[in-house]
Amino acid sequence: MNLILRVKTQSPDIRFSFLRIKLVSGKIVVLTWSDSSIGRSKEGFQAVYWGIRFDQENAGNRVDELKGMQIVDVGAYSPSDNLSDLTVEEMLFVDCEKELFFQSPIYEWREVAKNAG
Numbered sequence: 001m002n003l004i005l006r007v008k009t010q011s012p013d014i015r016f017s018f019l020r021i022k023l024v025s026g027k028i029v030v031l032t033w034s035d036s037s038i039g040r041s042k043e044g045f046q047a048v049y050w051g052i053r054f055d056q057e058n059a060g061n062r063v064d065e066l067k068g069m070q071i072v073d074v075g076a077y078s079p080s081d082n083l084s085d086l087t088v089e090e091m092l093f094v095d096c097e098k099e100l101f102f103q104s105p106i107y108e109w110r111e112v113a114k115n116a117g
Contacts, residue, residue: 001052001059001095003033008044009086016047017075024068029054044086052093063095071107085110 005016015038019031034051052059071088089104 001061001063001093003031003049003052004046004090004092004094005049005088006044006046006090007086007088009084010044011078011082011084011086012040013080014045014076014078014083014086017077019071019075020073021066021069022072023065028072031059032056044089059095061095063093063098063100066093066100074107074109076109 007014017032021029021031023029032053033049034053036047036049038045038047054062054065074086074088076083076086086109087105088107091102091106093100
């Protein structure tokens with residue numbers, strides 16, 4: 001299974017190391033991948049993740065389990081320590097002949113001001 005993800009952010013080098021999702025069944029699953037490629041623009045980035053795994057198990061032929069899922073958390077990091085707000089706008093899971101598409105906003109993360117209050 002592969003995943004194509006489109007994210008809106010002002011962070012110039014943000015990356016994801018995992019996605020934590022909640023399935024319709026209520027089960028929490030961590031999605032990781034074996035390889036990735038990222039293309040950046042002024043608005044954010046688009047990434048392709050190959051070899052998707054559910055909790056370290058191969059996710060092949062399991063795309064139907066993702067119907068109705070929700071992102072709970074993302075493992076976002078920035079090598080330059082420049083994290084900013086982000087919105088996951090689109091997700092396309094491709095598994096052999098099956099595709100599953102989610103559209104905006106799927107997940108939003110906002111940076112909390114360090115000196116607020």
